[in-house]
Amino acid sequence: MTADDAGRLEVAIRAARAGGSVALAHLGDPLYVSLKGRRDLLVGASVVVQDAIREAILSACPEDAFLGEEGPQDEVLPVAAERLWIVDPIDGSSNYLRGLPCFAISIGYRDANGFRVGVVLDPSRDELFSARFADGARLNGERIYVHVAGEGEEAYESSLIGTDLPSDTEGRLRASRAATYVASRMLGLVMLGSPALGLCYVAAGRLHAYFHLGLQLWDIAGAAVILQEAGATLTNGSGGSWLYSDGSYLATNGRLHGGMLRLLRAALPDPKTPSPPGRGLG
Missing domain, CATH: 3.30.540.10 (Fructose-1,6-Bisphosphatase, subunit A, domain 1)
Structure with a gap:
């Protein structure tokens, strides 16, 4: 043992x-x-x-x-x-x-x-x-450590954000709306197709934030400790503990976290409809 x-x-x-x-x-x-x-x-x-x-x-x-x-x-x-x-x-x-x-x-x-x-x-x-x-x-x-792009408005306009789409249609529509809203304020937005890598890229300073509206626990369990030990902030999509999530998660360099939460709330003002659960706990 x-x-x-x-x-x-x-x-x-x-x-x-x-x-x-x-x-x-x-x-x-x-x-x-x-x-x-x-x-x-x-x-x-x-x-x-x-x-x-x-x-x-x-x-x-x-x-x-x-x-x-x-x-x-x-x-x-x-x-x-x-x-x-x-x-x-x-x-x-x-x-x-x-x-x-x-x-x-x-x-x-x-x-x-x-x-x-x-x-x-x-x-x-x-x-x-x-x-x-x-x-x-x-x-x-x-x-590795997170990267902070700048102060004030520069922190938004110099930041690269990652995201990916849930599998269900309603989740995709909501995620696309959130992505469009976030991208309008940031340097750019990328979709990688691998949430675990997107989260680790925040930890390594390659991305400044990553969000997703429909993950399972196994998607995030490996990256969670890596993020926290790199100085990142990780919460659920509402800003609460990531351990209690309906499937939505946000990881940032810390500096962007409050701003990203405000952007997501503005893009998705109605109560979130969780993506259909699989075999996971997330």
């Missing part, structure tokens, strides 16, 4: 590397494709990647619980487990299916004290984002 955060971080890194190798081996050969829901793809390679990650984690921590995105809809989720690993084997399935090199393996770990370890691997670029609680965030072993 690996008992401490440092040990579990090493386990998470090994598991991410194992999953990344499998993902790259199947790039262009997804095994099969099916629909979990409208615009919600299950790529067969994701299941194989998740199996490799699970084996790497549970061989080192056999008493821990494991929650992966890919599994039967009626599977009992181990939400009450004291020690829980939360995994998205391929974050950015549509990109992966079409051979676009913007997808990630996301692994988060939490215990009774909260989220302790996060790892997000971009296997296409060999970029490994990692963090453990109270030890800083790193990219390929080098410390």
Whole structure:
């Protein structure tokens, strides 16, 4: 049993590397494709990647619980487990299916004290984002921090924002409205197709904020500790604790957070209709 955060971080890194190798081996050969829901793809390679990650984690921590995105809809989720690993084997399935090199393996770990370890691997670029609680965030072993673009209005006009679209039609309409409103005030807005990478790009100072209206817990669990250890601010879409979300999340460099919340509220003044939940907790 690996008992401490440092040990579990090493386990998470090994598991991410194992999953990344499998993902790259199947790039262009997804095994099969099916629909979990409208615009919600299950790529067969994701299941194989998740199996490799699970084996790497549970061989080192056999008493821990494991929650992966890919599994039967009626599977009992181990939400009450004291020690829980939360995994998205391929974050950015549509990109992966079409051979676009913007997808990630996301692994988060939490215990009774909260989220302790996060790892997000971009296997296409060999970029490994990692963090453990109270030890800083790193990219390929080098410390990373958020970037603040400027003061006052300059902070808006010099900032690059990321977002992606939920899978449901109503969520997409709302997200598109929010994106248009936000983009009118910022330097630019990008859609990556991989929320885990978008969140890590905030931590690394590549983006100044990232928001999404319809994520699941496995989309954000790996990046959460990385963001916090890089100095970012992470909340739900209303500005409350990210641990209590209807699926909407906002991560920023801190300086932009209040302004981004005001922009999102102005763009979406009516009560939010959550995107249909999947098997997640987010």
